[in-house]
Each structure stands twice: as C-alpha cells, then as structure tokens.
Amino acid sequence: MNEKIKIGxxxxxxxxxNxxxxxxxxxxxxxxCVADNIPEKAKNFGEMFNVSYYDSFEKMLEADINAVAIFTPRHTHGPFVIKALQCGKNVYSAVPMASEITHCQEIVELVKxxxxxxxxxxxxxxxxxxIFCKQKYESGEMGNFVYGEAQYHHDISHFSEHHRNDLKAIGVPPFFYPTHSLSMVLSATGSYATKVTAFGYNDVEDDPVFKKGVNIWDNTISNAFSLMRLANGGVIRINECRRIGAKAPSxxxxxxxxxxxxxxxxxxxxIFNVSDCVNPIAMTENSDLPDFKQRVANHEWQWDSYAPIQDHRRLPKExxxxxxxxxxxxxxxxxxFCRAAYNHTLPTVNAWVAARYTIPGLVAFESVKRDGQPLDIPDCGEPPIE
Ligand SMILES: NC(=O)c1ccc[n+]([C@@H]2O[C@H](COP(=O)([O-])OP(=O)(O)OC[C@H]3O[C@@H](n4cnc5c(N)ncnc54)[C@H](O)[C@@H]3O)[C@@H](O)[C@H]2O)c1
Incomplete structure (x- = not known):
C-alpha cells in the first residue's frame, strides 16, 4: 500500500x-521534522517551519517517520545513510553518496x-x-560517444564564511566531491567509468585550508585533474578545482x-545553435541589456529560471x-524522490547510479596520491529491472 511520506x-x-x-x-x-546536533539550530528550524525538532539524528530516527533527508557535512553521509536504511527508512541524501568506497558498496547492498x-x-x-547532451546522444544524432569534458570549479573564496572557518572540513580532497562533473557526462552517455589516472595541484597559498595537520584528511591538494576510460570505449576528462580563478558557471x-x-x-x-533551449528563459529575455555579458558572467538568471529544455510542467502546482x-x-x-518513495520505484539517481557518480572520484584521489598511477574503478553493477 502506498504510504504518504513522513520525512525527517x-x-x-x-x-x-529550500x-x-x-x-x-x-x-x-x-x-x-528536523534534527541538528547543535540544539539551537534544530530549535530555530523547528520554530521557523513549525515542525517537531530533535537535537540528534538518532533521536529523530525514533520518531514517527518513514524517510530521512540528509543535509549534514559530506563525510557524514555514508554512515548516516547506512544507519537510516538499517532502521527501515527511505533515504534522500545530498551529494556525495559517501567518502569511502566500502560505504557506497554497503548502501547498494542494503537497498538491494x-x-x-x-x-x-x-x-x-x-x-x-x-539534458541536452543526453537527448542528442540518445537520439543517435551524435553517433558513438568519443570524448567529454566536465568540471566543477568552486573557488574557496566563494564559499560562505561559515564554511571557510570550518578548517577541519573545508580542505576536503576535491575528488571526494566528484558527483557534479561526473554525473553530467555519465547521465548523458548512460555509461560508467572503469579506469582512471589523475594528478593534483599542491596548494601554495598562504592560508591554512589545504595544509597537513589542519583538515581531517591531511589534504594539501586544492585542484585535481583526471582522465577516465568509460565502459562504452569513450574517454572523459573530469576536473575538480577549489582554488581556481573562475567565477561562473561552476x-x-x-x-x-x-x-x-x-x-x-x-x-x-x-555552439550547435542551442542557446535558446539550454539557457535560462530569463537570460534569453534579457539578452538586449547593455550589461548582459557582465550579468551572465556573474551567474545571474541561473538559479531560479527554467530553460526551455527542462520540463517543469510535470511539477506539483503547489x-x-x-x-x-x-x-x-x-x-x-x-x-x-517523493514520487519514488511513495510509489516504491527506482529514483533517478538511485544507489547503483550514485555509486557510479561517486566511486570514480574516490579512486581518482588514490591515483593523485600515487602520482597518476592508472587504477581500476570498482563497479556495483546495474539496478534491478522493475
Ligand atoms: N549543489 C549541491 O548539490 C549542493 C550544494 C550545497 C550543499 N550541498 C550538500 O549539502 C550538505 C549540507 O551543506 P550545507 O552548506 O547546508 O552545510 P552546513 O554546514 O551549513 O549545514 C550542515 C548542518 O549539519 C549539522 N550537523 C553536522 N554534523 C551533524 C551530526 N552529526 N548530526 C546532526 N547534524 C549535524 C550542522 O550543525 C549544520 O547545521 C553537504 O553535504 C553538501 O555537500 C550540495
């Protein structure tokens, strides 16, 4: 029987x-309902949204909920997801899936x-x-996949002060957060990475972000670059940069x-004459403004406004x-997520797909540490056919 979602x-x-x-x-x-291990934060959100609140994840798991959504720091995702699945809850997790390969594999096994x-x-x-690359590739117009490039550029100076001051976590190895760049090309090709070689840039700036003995990984790499071979024979170049003079897009x-x-x-x-379908509608509408280029470079119109290629008509009117x-x-x-949890169906980025968007980065970081040694990427296989 379908049960409405009671989410913590x-x-x-x-x-x-949001x-x-x-x-x-x-x-x-x-x-x-909501939870945070800082009691004032839990209380603040509880009162702001007029919902029940708890000062620990564990207490929230004991409440009357059938699903959890995890928005805690990245390195906590794996253990929290595993615990929630063990307690019988459906799980929505912010990226990445986990920071350890064994945690990704365990999540897949638990979901199975x-x-x-x-x-x-x-x-x-x-x-x-x-969406554009996926549609064009699946239609056959692009032929066989040859090569792709994607990156996630997020300079440390663009993080909020709260995050920059968290020196234990802010210096996370860039490849521990590989899902944005990987998912864009992998979702379009439908393939997955089988082998990686990667190099890192050792940070030289005069601040304590990427320094030994400061962050919990002893990480000194701020930018990292990889080449991956895909199961379909193609090759992708994936970069994760956190100290880079780039503003937008990220x-x-x-x-x-x-x-x-x-x-x-x-x-x-x-190029390929696709601007009108992939640019946000608000951007196209404002293209005559004298400061149009400046505004685009500052990422205006790329938060809220749909592009024509995004089918937002299927979203709830609420x-x-x-x-x-x-x-x-x-x-x-x-x-x-809500449709999948309610209907007991596979969501878009299910456990098998999430593993394919996360594990290659974790292996890439190992290759960085070994000065580019090519390494095989373990794969958790395909989700069951529904
Ligand atoms: N585009 C994206 O997909 C995107 C963008 C931003 C953030 N994120 C992800 O969202 C997550 C949250 O990011 P944020 O910017 O809100 O971070 P944040 O630091 O502002 O919030 C994290 C919250 O988790 C709480 N917390 C930490 N450890 C906890 C624990 N053990 N138990 C209970 N609560 C705990 C903290 O007190 C804090 O309130 C991160 O994993 C990040 O990767 C994804």
Missing part, C-alpha cells in the same frame, strides 16, 4: 532550508536487501546542458563529442510560488 531532515544548515520548504509543500508528503528507496540529490543531472559540460556530432560550451552562447536553486534543479530533485 537532518542538518539545519545553509542548503536544507528543500524543507519543498518537502512541506509536496502533495505526497504528510509530515516533516531491503527494497527501500535511496536517492542521491544530484543537482547537475537536471542542468540544461546535461559545474558545466565544456565538451561532449560523438562520432557524428558534438556539443561545446561558451559562456552565453552554446511549487509554483516557491524558490528554486542550482539551475532550477531543486524542485525536480524533491519531486523525483
């Missing part, structure tokens, strides 16, 4: 606010065993460039080539007045 959201930080609003308004959601829904909230598969496919056609990115104009985020992906994420 853990992590009352910067990112979860998603709590989306859960509260979703027609398949019956109730929402329990039949529960797990979805990783990967924003970038809903980005217009990903996550994007820069090139995607098949034997018959390709997609190339340039800031406000996509969402119309709510804020969106990350190239208008947030509403698709929560709608996809």
């Amino acid at each position: 959201v853990v992590g009352c930080g910067e990112f979860s606010i 998603f709590i609003r989306l859960f509260l308004k979703h027609p398949l959601v019956e109730s929402v 065993k329990t039949g529960l829904v797990y979805m990783m909230g990967e924003t970038c598969i809903y980005y217009p460039c990903s 996550s994007y496919i820069s090139a995607f080539y098949g034997t018959k056609g390709g997609y190339q990115f340039s800031n406000a104009q996509h 969402y119309e007045s709510l804020e969106n985020g990350h190239m208008a992906s947030h509403k698709f994420l929560i709608d996809d």
Whole structure:
C-alpha cells in the first residue's frame, strides 16, 4: 500500500532550508521534522517551519517517520545513510553518496536487501546542458560517444564564511566531491567509468585550508585533474578545482563529442545553435541589456529560471510560488524522490547510479596520491529491472 511520506531532515544548515520548504509543500508528503546536533539550530528550524525538532539524528530516527533527508557535512553521509536504511527508512541524501568506497558498496547492498528507496540529490543531472547532451546522444544524432569534458570549479573564496572557518572540513580532497562533473557526462552517455589516472595541484597559498595537520584528511591538494576510460570505449576528462580563478558557471559540460556530432560550451552562447533551449528563459529575455555579458558572467538568471529544455510542467502546482536553486534543479530533485518513495520505484539517481557518480572520484584521489598511477574503478553493477 502506498504510504504518504513522513520525512525527517537532518542538518539545519545553509542548503536544507529550500528543500524543507519543498518537502512541506509536496502533495505526497504528510509530515516533516528536523534534527541538528547543535540544539539551537534544530530549535530555530523547528520554530521557523513549525515542525517537531530533535537535537540528534538518532533521536529523530525514533520518531514517527518513514524517510530521512540528509543535509549534514559530506563525510557524514555514508554512515548516516547506512544507519537510516538499517532502521527501515527511505533515504534522500545530498551529494556525495559517501567518502569511502566500502560505504557506497554497503548502501547498494542494503537497498538491494531491503527494497527501500535511496536517492542521491544530484543537482547537475537536471542542468540544461546535461539534458541536452543526453537527448542528442540518445537520439543517435551524435553517433558513438568519443570524448567529454566536465568540471566543477568552486573557488574557496566563494564559499560562505561559515564554511571557510570550518578548517577541519573545508580542505576536503576535491575528488571526494566528484558527483557534479561526473554525473553530467555519465547521465548523458548512460555509461560508467572503469579506469582512471589523475594528478593534483599542491596548494601554495598562504592560508591554512589545504595544509597537513589542519583538515581531517591531511589534504594539501586544492585542484585535481583526471582522465577516465568509460565502459562504452569513450574517454572523459573530469576536473575538480577549489582554488581556481573562475567565477561562473561552476559545474558545466565544456565538451561532449560523438562520432557524428558534438556539443561545446561558451559562456552565453552554446555552439550547435542551442542557446535558446539550454539557457535560462530569463537570460534569453534579457539578452538586449547593455550589461548582459557582465550579468551572465556573474551567474545571474541561473538559479531560479527554467530553460526551455527542462520540463517543469510535470511539477506539483503547489511549487509554483516557491524558490528554486542550482539551475532550477531543486524542485525536480524533491519531486523525483517523493514520487519514488511513495510509489516504491527506482529514483533517478538511485544507489547503483550514485555509486557510479561517486566511486570514480574516490579512486581518482588514490591515483593523485600515487602520482597518476592508472587504477581500476570498482563497479556495483546495474539496478534491478522493475
Ligand atoms: N549543489 C549541491 O548539490 C549542493 C550544494 C550545497 C550543499 N550541498 C550538500 O549539502 C550538505 C549540507 O551543506 P550545507 O552548506 O547546508 O552545510 P552546513 O554546514 O551549513 O549545514 C550542515 C548542518 O549539519 C549539522 N550537523 C553536522 N554534523 C551533524 C551530526 N552529526 N548530526 C546532526 N547534524 C549535524 C550542522 O550543525 C549544520 O547545521 C553537504 O553535504 C553538501 O555537500 C550540495
């Protein structure tokens, strides 16, 4: 029997606010509660949204909920997801899936065993460039996949002060957060990475972010670059850069080539004459403004406004007045999770797919540490056919 979703959201930080609003308004959601290990944060969110609140994840798991959404720091995701699945809850988790390969594998096994829904909230598969490449590739117009390039550029100076001051966590190895760039090309090709070679840039700046003895990984690498071989014979170049003089966009496919056609990115104009379908509508409407290029370079119009290629008509009407985020992906994420948890179906980025978007980065970091040694990437296989 289909049961409405009673969701507990853990992590009352910067990112979860918008998603709590989306859960509260979703027609398949019956109730929402929140938790944070800083009691004032839990109380603040509880009062702001008028919902029950708890000062620990464990206490929230004992409440009357059938699903959890995890918005805590990255390195906590694996253990929290495993615990929630063991307690019989469906799980929505912010990216990445986990910081250890064994945790990714355990999550896949638990989902297989329990039949529960797990979805990783990967924003970038809903980005217009990903949808465009996927549609063109699947239609056969691009021919066989040859080569792709994607990157996630997020300079440390663009993080909030709260994150920059968290010196234990801010210096995380860039390849521990590989899902934005990997998911864009992998979702388009439908393939997965089998081998990687990677190099890192040892940070030289005069601050304590990427320094030994400061962050919990003793990591000194701020930028990392990889080449991966895919199971379909193609090759991708994936970069994860956190000390880089780039402002916007942060996550994007820069090139995607098949034997018959390709997609190339340039800031406000996509070669292949696709600007109108992949650019946010608000950007196209404002293209006559004198400071148009400046505004595009500053990432204006790329938060809330849909691009024509994103099919937002399928979203609940209750969402119309709510804020969106990350190239208008947030509403698709929560709608996809709620439908999957309610209908007991496989969500878009299910456990098997999430493992393919996460594990290659963890292996790439190992290759960085071994000065580019090519390494095989373990694969968890395909999800069961429904
Ligand atoms: N585009 C994207 O997909 C995207 C963008 C931003 C953030 N994120 C992800 O969202 C997550 C949260 O990011 P954020 O910016 O909100 O971080 P944040 O630091 O603002 O919030 C994290 C919250 O978790 C709480 N917390 C930490 N450890 C906890 C524990 N053991 N038990 C309970 N609560 C705990 C903290 O007190 C804090 O309130 C991160 O994993 C990040 O990777 C994804």
